[in-house]
Amino acid sequence: MKRVIIVLAVLFAAFSVFAASENALEIFSWWTGGGEEEGLLALFDLFHTYYPDIEIINAAVAGGAGTNAKAVLKTRMLGGNPPDSFQVHAGMELTDTYVIPGLMEPITFIYKELGILDKFPKDLLDIVSYKGEIYSVPVNVHRANVVFYNKKIAEEIGMKKEPTTWAEFLMYLDKAQQKGYIGLSLGDKNKWTSLHLFESIMLAELGPEKYNKLWKGETSFNDPAIKHALSVMKDLLKYVNSDHSALTWQDATRLVFEGKAFCNVMGDWAEGYLKTLGWRPGVEFGWFAVPGTQNAFMLVSDTFGLPKNAPHRENAIKWLKFLTTVEAQDTFNPIKGSIPARIDADKSKYDVYLQWSMNDFSTKSICPSIIHGSAAPEAFSTALMDAINKFVTEQDVNKAFKEILWIAEDNGYVTD
Amino acid sequence: MKKIFTYFFLILISLYILVPLYVLLATTFKPLQEIGISDMWKLPKDWSLSGFIKAFQKLGPNLKNSFYLTIPATIISAFIGSINGYVFSKVKFKYANLIFAIILFGMFIPYQSILFPLIRFLQSIKLYGTISGLILVHVVYGIPITTLIFRNYYSEVPNELVEASYMDGAGFFKTYTKVLFPISIPAFVVVIIWQFTNIWNEFLFAVTVTSSPDKQPVTVALVNLAGSQVVEWNVQMAGALLTALPTLVVYVLLGKYFIRGLLAGSVKG
Amino acid sequence: MRKKNLVIGISVVAPSIIAIAIFVYGFITWTLRVSFSNWNSFSALLRGEYKFVGLRNYIRLFQDTRFQTDLWNTLFFTLFFLFGTIALGIIMAILVDKGLKGSRLFQNLFLFPMAISFVVTGTVWSWIFAPGNLPNNPQGLNLLFQKLGLDNLMWGWYTSTDSLGHFNLALIPVIIAAVWQLSGYTMAMYLAGLRGIPNDIIEAAKVDGASEWKIFWRVKMPLLTPITLSALIILGHISLKIFDLVFAMTGSGPNFVTDVPAIYMFELTFRSNRYAMGSAIAIIMLLFVAIVIVPYLFSSMRGEKR
Numbered sequence: 001m002k003r004v005i006i007v008l009a010v011l012f013a014a015f016s017v018f019a020a021s022e023n024a025l026e027i028f029s030w031w032t033g034g035g036e037e038e039g040l041l042a043l044f045d046l047f048h049t050y051y052p053d054i055e056i057i058n059a060a061v062a063g064g065a066g067t068n069a070k071a072v073l074k075t076r077m078l079g080g081n082p083p084d085s086f087q088v089h090a091g092m093e094l095t096d097t098y099v100i101p102g103l104m105e106p107i108t109f110i111y112k113e114l115g116i117l118d119k120f121p122k123d124l125l126d127i128v129s130y131k132g133e134i135y136s137v138p139v140n141v142h143r144a145n146v147v148f149y150n151k152k153i154a155e156e157i158g159m160k161k162e163p164t165t166w167a168e169f170l171m172y173l174d175k176a177q178q179k180g181y182i183g184l185s186l187g188d189k190n191k192w193t194s195l196h197l198f199e200s201i202m203l204a205e206l207g208p209e210k211y212n213k214l215w216k217g218e219t220s221f222n223d224p225a226i227k228h229a230l231s232v233m234k235d236l237l238k239y240v241n242s243d244h245s246a247l248t249w250q251d252a253t254r255l256v257f258e259g260k261a262f263c264n265v266m267g268d269w270a271e272g273y274l275k276t277l278g279w280r281p282g283v284e285f286g287w288f289a290v291p292g293t294q295n296a297f298m299l300v301s302d303t304f305g306l307p308k309n310a311p312h313r314e315n316a317i318k319w320l321k322f323l324t325t326v327e328a329q330d331t332f333n334p335i336k337g338s339i340p341a342r343i344d345a346d347k348s349k350y351d352v353y354l355q356w357s358m359n360d361f362s363t364k365s366i367c368p369s370i371i372h373g374s375a376a377p378e379a380f381s382t383a384l385m386d387a388i389n390k391f392v393t394e395q396d397v398n399k400a401f402k403e404i405l406w407i408a409e410d411n412g413y414v415t416d
Numbered sequence: 417m418k419k420i421f422t423y424f425f426l427i428l429i430s431l432y433i434l435v436p437l438y439v440l441l442a443t444t445f446k447p448l449q450e451i452g453i454s455d456m457w458k459l460p461k462d463w464s465l466s467g468f469i470k471a472f473q474k475l476g477p478n479l480k481n482s483f484y485l486t487i488p489a490t491i492i493s494a495f496i497g498s499i500n501g502y503v504f505s506k507v508k509f510k511y512a513n514l515i516f517a518i519i520l521f522g523m524f525i526p527y528q529s530i531l532f533p534l535i536r537f538l539q540s541i542k543l544y545g546t547i548s549g550l551i552l553v554h555v556v557y558g559i560p561i562t563t564l565i566f567r568n569y570y571s572e573v574p575n576e577l578v579e580a581s582y583m584d585g586a587g588f589f590k591t592y593t594k595v596l597f598p599i600s601i602p603a604f605v606v607v608i609i610w611q612f613t614n615i616w617n618e619f620l621f622a623v624t625v626t627s628s629p630d631k632q633p634v635t636v637a638l639v640n641l642a643g644s645q646v647v648e649w650n651v652q653m654a655g656a657l658l659t660a661l662p663t664l665v666v667y668v669l670l671g672k673y674f675i676r677g678l679l680a681g682s683v684k685g
Numbered sequence: 686m687r688k689k690n691l692v693i694g695i696s697v698v699a700p701s702i703i704a705i706a707i708f709v710y711g712f713i714t715w716t717l718r719v720s721f722s723n724w725n726s727f728s729a730l731l732r733g734e735y736k737f738v739g740l741r742n743y744i745r746l747f748q749d750t751r752f753q754t755d756l757w758n759t760l761f762f763t764l765f766f767l768f769g770t771i772a773l774g775i776i777m778a779i780l781v782d783k784g785l786k787g788s789r790l791f792q793n794l795f796l797f798p799m800a801i802s803f804v805v806t807g808t809v810w811s812w813i814f815a816p817g818n819l820p821n822n823p824q825g826l827n828l829l830f831q832k833l834g835l836d837n838l839m840w841g842w843y844t845s846t847d848s849l850g851h852f853n854l855a856l857i858p859v860i861i862a863a864v865w866q867l868s869g870y871t872m873a874m875y876l877a878g879l880r881g882i883p884n885d886i887i888e889a890a891k892v893d894g895a896s897e898w899k900i901f902w903r904v905k906m907p908l909l910t911p912i913t914l915s916a917l918i919i920l921g922h923i924s925l926k927i928f929d930l931v932f933a934m935t936g937s938g939p940n941f942v943t944d945v946p947a948i949y950m951f952e953l954t955f956r957s958n959r960y961a962m963g964s965a966i967a968i969i970m971l972l973f974v975a976i977v978i979v980p981y982l983f984s985s986m987r988g989e990k991r
Contacts, residue, residue, distance in 0.1 A: 026628070032640040057628050062640040068623060071955035074727060075624055079535045081544065097958070101728035182818060189811070189936050243824070245844040245939040246815040247453070250647060254452045260822065277449055379726065382957040386751065393846055393940040419785060426780050426791050429773070432865065433794055436809045440801075443809075453815045453824045500698050507694035515702065517982040522709035524922050524974040528950055529967030530712035532730075532960075537707070556704045563701070588693040617802055619929070638802060649808070656805035663800040671793065 024055045025315040027304075028086035030069035031336075032062035035272055039335035046331050047322055054315050059083055077103055082307035084316040090138055090301035091127045091374025092215075098305070099130045105306045106133035110321055119324075119342050123366035127374060128303055136305035137323045138341035140333050142267050143357050144369045145200040145290040145298035148274065149263035150256050153181055154286065157262070162288035166204075166232055169291045173239040176262035183239025185261035187247030194392050195371040195385045196249075197265050198233055204292025205229040208365035211296070214413065215368065215375045221408040221415045230397045237395065244392075256285065265290060267300055267372075271353050272337030281353040289360075297364045300372040301341060380411040444468065444654040451649045467650030468658070471641065475655055477630065478637035482616060482662075485547050485633050489554040490611040494604055496555065497562020501603075502592055504563065505570040506578050516567065523560040531624055538625065550625045550633070554615045562607050569603035570596060605673035612666050616659075634659050713971065720964035727958040742965040752966070754941045755949055757851040759973075762860060762945065763924040769864040770920055771913065774871025779901075781872065782879045792876070795869040803866070807933025810862035814842040843935045846942055855942040859931055866930065867923065871916050878912040879905065918981065925974055946970050 031040045037060070044056050061069040070093075073086055077098070088094045098104050111117045111134055117125070120138060128136045147169075149159075157175040173183030188194040203211045205225040213219040241261065244252070253270045255261035257277050264270065271281060279285050289296075304323055310316045322328050329340035334349045343362045347355050368374030370381050384407055391400035409415045439456050444467045446460040504516050534553065535544060543549030573596065581591040619635045626632045629640075638655045641648070720743070723729060723736045746752045777795050781788045798806065817824030819839060823831050827839040841847075843855040882905060890900045928947040937944035946966050954963030 057630075059628050060640060061623060061636070067956065068639070072624055074955070074958075075531060075535055078532060078731065079539050079544070081539060097727050101731045103731070180821070191936060241818040243816045243818055243841070243844055246811065246842070246935075248647075251453055251815075258452065258454060260454075260818075377726075379957040379959065382952060389937075390940060422780055422783050422785055425776070426785075426788075429777060429780070430791060430794055433798060433869075436806060436813060436862075436865065437797070439809050439812060440805065453812050453817075456812045456825065457828070496701060500701050503694040503698045507690055509691055509695060515698075517979075518710075519701065519705050520982065521975070521978065522705050524925070524971065524978060525709055525713060526926050526947060526950065526967050526970050528928070528947065528954065529716045529964055530708075533712040533715040534708070537712075553708075556708045559701050559705055582690070588690045588697075613800065617800075619802075619804075635802065639804065653805055653809075656802050659802060660800045664797070667796055667800065668793070671796075 023053050023312075023315070024057055025085075025312055025319055026057040026059055026083040027319065028059045028061075028069070028073060028083035030061055030087060032060045035276075035336050039332040042335055043323075043328060043332050046328060047319065050322065051315075051318060054318070077307065080309065082310055084310045084312045085304045085306060085319050087302050088136060088305055089373035090124065090136070090299070090303045091368045092377050093373030094128060094136055094303065094305060095130045096377040098307070099135050103308055104135050105308050105310075106135055107137070107306050107317075107320060108132075108134045110137070110317065110324065114321065114324060116324055116342075119344055121341075121343060121362065121366055124299065124301060124341060127368055136303035137320050138301045138303045139323050139329065140302050140336055140338040141341050141357075141361060142269060142300040142338050142372075143297055143360070144196060144267045144300050144372065145203060145265075145293045145296065146268055146270075146287050147263050147265050147290055148253070148256060148270050148285055148287050150259060150261070151284055151286050152259065153179075153262045162286070163291050164288075164294060165291055166235070170235060170239075173236070173262065177239055181259075182241045182255060182261035183263070184236055185247075185252040185255040185264045186240045186244040187249050187252030188244050188389065188392065189246060189248050189251075191385050191389050192371050193249050193252070193266075195381070195388045196267070196369075197236070198229065198388050198391075199370045199375075200265060200290040200293060200298060201232050201236075202226060202229045203296055203298060203367055204290060205232065208293075208296040208367050211367050212365070217412075217414050219414065221405055221413055226404065227397065227401045230391065230400050233391070234395050234397060237392065268353070268357060269337065275337070275351075281351055287353060287356075295364055296367050297360050298369050299366050299374060300369050301374070303341075376413075377411060380407060380413075383407040383410070440653050440657070443649055444657060446650050448648055448650060464650070467648075467654035470648075470651045471655035471658055474641060474651075475634055475637050475658055478632055478634040479658075479662075481547060481631060482633040482635070485550055485554075485622075486612055486615045486662075489551045489558070489615050490608055492551070493555045493558035493562050493611050494607045496559060497566045497607055498597070498600060498604070499592065500559065500563040501566020501568075501570050502596055504567045505573075506575065506596075507588075516563070520560045520564055522557070523564075527557075527620055531620075534621075535624060545626060545628065545631065547626065547631055550621060553621050553625060554611075554618070558611050558615075561610065565607050565610070566600070566603050569600065573599065602673055605670045609666060609670055613663050616663055713968075716964045716967050719961055720968050722961050724961045725959040730958075730960050738961075742961045743969070746962065746965055746969070751941050751944065751949060752946070754853075755944050755946045758853060758856060758941075758943065758945055759925065761852045762856055762863075762927070763921065765856075765860045766863050766924050767917060767920055769860060770868050770871050771916055773864060773868040774916065775875050777868060777872035778875035778879055782876060792872070795872050797869065798866045799870050803929035804933045806862065806866060807930045810858065810865075811843070811934040814858040814861075816841045816844055843938060843943055846940050848942075853938075853942040855935070855938055859935060859943055862934060863924075863927065863930060867920060871920065874912050874916055875909065878909045882908050914981065918978070921977060922974065925970060 029040060031037050040058070044058065047054070047056065061072050069087075074097075076082060082103070088098065124138055125134060128134055128138060153176060157172055157179060159172050163169040163172060176183045186193060186197065205228050206214070206223065210219050210223070210225070214221065241247070241255065249266055249270070250273060252261070253264050253266060253273055256264050257274060257279065271287070274285055275281065304320060306313070306316050306320060324342075326340070326342055326345050329342050330345050330349050333340045337354070339350065339354050339358045339361060345358070347358055350358065370376055370384065373381065384404065387400060387403040387407060405415050442459055443451055443456070445463050445465070447462055447464045447466065450458075450461060504512055538544040538549045538553075543552060577595055578591055581595045586594060617635060619639065622633045623636045623639070626636070629637070638652070638659050641651050641655050721737055721739060723738045781792045781795075813825045815825045816827050816839070819827065819841065823839055826842070830836065830838045843858045845855050847854045886904060887900060890904050895903065926947055927945055928951065931943060931945055932948055935943040937948055946969070950963045950966040953959040953966065
C-alpha cells in the first residue's frame with residue numbers, strides 16, 4: 001500500500017502542474033463544429049490583433065444545440081467557478097437562469113460608453129435586459145420562422161408566388177403530395193423541432209403583438225388562437241413524412257435537398273447546411289416566412305454576458321466591447337451563416353438569403369423564440385416540448401390545449 | 417456436417433456484428449454530400465480521407481490527455497483493487513462481507529445524480545478542472561468493480577498458500593508481493609481491460625470535471641466534433657474509429673490473457 | 686501475527702472505504718436530501734434555502750405518465766436485453782469454443798463493438814432502423830427487406846407507437862443494438878468459464894453416454910452459474926443506467942416509447958432545472974438496483990459462510 005500511495009502522490013503531483021496563465025480570457029460556448037467554430041476562431045484572431053497579450057482559452061462543449069454546454073455551465077456557475085464570458089441565448093435563458101438569481105453583472109455601461117444603444121434593435125435589447133439594465137451583447141441573429149423549399153418541385157406543382165396564408169400553403173402541400181412528394185418534411189427525433197414548427201404557427205395565429213404580450217403576462221394563454229394553432233398543426237401533419245420521429249432536423253432538411261420533400265420549416269442554420277451540400281440560395285432552393293408570420297421575425301440570438309466573479313473581469317469587458325463592434329460582427333456572421341445583431345452592418349458581406357433576413361430584422365416585429373430559450377424559462381419550454389411531442393403522436397387538439405394551459409399556469413403565466 | 421453448421425452460425429452472427437460496422441466504415445470515407453440515411457448502404461462514390469484527416473487534426477491533442485488520464489487511473493485502480501481484493505479474501509475480519517457488499521453497491525449509482533456534489537467536493541480539494549481530479553474520480557468509482565474482480569480471483573487461491581507464507585515469517589505486504597502478486601497477471605489483465613475501456617470511453621465525468629479544452633480527454637473532443645446544429649457524420653465516425661484504436665490495441669495485446677483472466681476471476685461470481 | 690495482519694489489512698482498505706463513503710454514500714445522501722426538497726429551479730438551488738416537501742417530488746413522478754412509461758420500458762428493456770445478451774453470448778462462446786480454424790478471428794470480431802463509443806454506434810443503429818417514409822420510400826433495413834421481396838416485414842421500428850400490453854415494440858431495435866454492443870463481452874466471460882471446466886468431468890459424462898446436448902445443459906450450464914450471475918450483475922447495472930446509446934439512437938421517441946429513466950432524469954436536471962425531481966428519479970433507480978442486487982449480495986455472502 002505504501003508503494004501505491006507513493007505512486008499516487010507522484011502521479012498527482014505530476015499532473016497537478018499546470019500553467020495558470022495570468023493574462024487569460026476564458027470564453028465558454030457551444031460553437032465547436034462547422035462554420036460556427038470557424039467563425040469563433042476568426043473572432044479570436046481578430047481579438048488577438050487588438051490585444052496580442054491576452055491568451056484566450058476556448059472552453060467549448062458541443063452537442064444538442066448547446067444542451068451539454070448548458071449543463072456544464074450551470075454546474076460550474078453553481079460551484080462558483082464561472083468562465084470569463086459565456087454564450088447564452090438572448091431572453092429568458094439569460095435573465096431567468098442567470099440574471100435574476102444574481103449571477104451576472106449589468107453591462108449597460110459598455111453600451112453607454114461606446115454610444116451604441118441605438119445600434120441594436122430595441123426589441124432585442126429589451127429581451128437581454130432586466131429591470132432597466134442590459135446584461136449581454138448579442139453577437140448574431142438567426143431567424144426561426146422560415147420555410148425552405150425545393151425550387152424544382154415548386155415549379156412542378158406550379159407555385160408562382162410564395163404562399164402567405166395557411167389555405168394557400170396547404171394547397172401546395174397537397175399538390176406536392178399528389179405528385180408523390182413529401183409535402184412538409186419534419187425530423188423530430190430530438191423533439192425540439194416539432195415545437196419549433198408549432199411556435200411559428202402560434203405566432204402566425206396570434207400575431208406578433210399578442211404573441212409578445214403572452215410572455216409579459218399581458219395576454220392569456222386561454223386564447224382561441226392557440227387552440228386554432230393546434231388544429232393548423234394537425235392539418236400540416238397530414239403532409240409530414242411518416243418517419244419524422246426517426247429523423248433529425250438535418251435529415252429532414254436533406255429530404256428537401258434530395259428532392260423527396262417539397263419544403264421544411266427550420267431556423268436559417270438550415271440555409272447554411274444546404275449551402276454546404278452545394279446548393280445556392282435562390283437558385284436550387286427558395287424560402288419564405290412561415291405563412292401568417294410575414295410581419296414577424298422569430299428570433300434566436302446568441303449573446304455573451306459578464307458573470308459576477310469572472311476571474312479576468314477586465315479582459316472580459318474588453319472582449320464584450322470588442323463583440324459590439326461592426327467589425328467583429330461582420331467577421332463572425334458571414335462565416336457562421338447568421339446575421340449581425342447590429343443594424344448598421346455591411347450588407348454586402350452577406351448572401352441573398354441573409355440580406356433578405358437583415359432587411360426583415362430591421363423592419364419587422366421581433367418575437368422571441370420559445371424553444372430556443374428566449375421567450376420563456378427552460379422549465380416551460382421543456383414541458384411544452386413534451387406536450388407538443390405528445391400532440392404530434394396523438395393529434396388530440398383539446399387535450400393538448402388543456403395541457404398547454406396547465407404548463408402556462410405552472411410557470412405563472414396568465415391563463416384566465 | 418457439424419463443422420458446416422458451426423461455421424454457418426458463426427458467419428450469421430458475424431453478419432449481425434458487421435452490418436453496423438460496414439455502415440460506420442463506409443460513412444467515414446464519404447464526403448458530406450453523400451451522407452444521409454438514404455445513401456447509407458452505398459459505398460462512397462468519391463472516396464475521401466477528409467473525415468479522417470479532420471478528425472485526426474482535431475482529436476490529436478486530446479488523445480494525449482486521454483493517455484495521461486487513462487493509464488495512471490487504470491494502473492492505480494488495478495493496484496487498489498488488488499490490495500483490497502487481498503484483504504477481503506484472505507484477511508477475514510468481522511463484517512468484511514458486509515463492508516464488501518456496501519462497497520460493491522457503489523457500482524450502481526446513476527452518475528448523473530451525483531454530479532453537483534462531486535464538483536463541489538472536487539473544488540473544495542482544489543482538483544476541479546484538472547486531469548488529476550478526473551483520475552481520482554475514476555479511481556474511486558472503479559474501486560467496487562476492481563475489488564470484486566480481485567477478491568473473486570484471490571479466493572480461488574488456497575488459503576494454505578497465504579498461511580504458509582505467514583508461517584515463514586513473511587508479513588502482510590511481503591506475502592502480497594511474493595505470493596499473490598506474481599500469480600495475479602490474469603486478474604490484472606481483466607481489470608486493466610475493463611477500466612481502460614471504461615475510462616477511455618467515459619464522457620459524463622470528463623465533460624463536467626475538465627473544462628478547458630487543453631485538458632479534455634478525447635471523448636469530449638469527439639463529441640465536440642459536432643457543431644451545435646450541423647453534424648458532419650464522416651468526421652464524427654472517423655473520429656470514433658480513431659478513438660477506438662487504443663482500446664482495440666489493448667484488446668489484441670492482452671486478448672490472450674483476457675479470457676484466461678476472466679476465467680480465473682469470475683468463475684466464483 | 687494474525688492480529689497484526691488484521692490491523693494492517695483494515696488500514697489498507699480504510700482509504701477505499703472512506704473514499705466510497707464520501708463519493709458514493711455522501712453524495713447519495715445529498716441527492717436523497719435534494720429529492721425531498723423544493724429545489725426545482727436553478728435559483729432555488731443557488732439560494733440553497735432548504736425547504737422540506739416530503740414525498741411531493743416522488744408522488745408527482747409516480748403520477749407522471751412519462752415516468753410510468755419509463756418504468757415499464759426499463760422493465761422490458763432489461764428483461765429482453767439480459768436474455769438476448771446472455772443467450773447470444775453463450776451461443777458465441779460455444780461456437781468459438783469448438784476451436785475451428787479462424788475462431789480467434791471470430792472471437793476478436795465479436796469483441797469489437799464494445800470498444801466503440803455508444804454515441805456513434807447509436808447513430809449507426811438509428812440509421813439502420815430508420816423506417817423511411819412508408820410504404821413508398823423505405824430506408825435502412827426496410828429498404829433491404831423491400832429489395833428481398835419481404836415487404837410485409839417492413840414496419841416503423843423505433844418510430845412505431847404499437848405496444849403489446851405495456852411493452853412498447855419500438856424498444857425492439859434498441860434492444861437489438863444494445864445486445865450487439867455487449868454480447869461480445871458476455872461471450873468472453875462464458876468462454877472463460879467453458880475453458881475452465883475440467884475435461885475429466887466432461888469425459889466422464891461422455892463415458893456415461895450423455896449426448897452433447899445433455900452434457901451442455903446438465904453438466905456445463907450448472908458449472909457456469911457463477912458466470913451467469915456475474916454477467917447478470919454487470920449487464921444489469923448497464924441496463925438500468927443506460928443512457929448514451931438510447932439518447933443517440935432514438936431519444937425518447939414519439940410518446941416516449943423509447944424513453945428511459947436516465948434520459949428523463951437528464952432532461953429534468955439539466956434542461957428543466959428540476960433538480961429535486963431529477964434526484965428523486967435517481968433515488969428510485971437506486972432502489973430498483975437495490976431490490977435486484979441486495980438479495981444477490983446476501984446470498985453470495987451466505988454462500989461463503991458455508
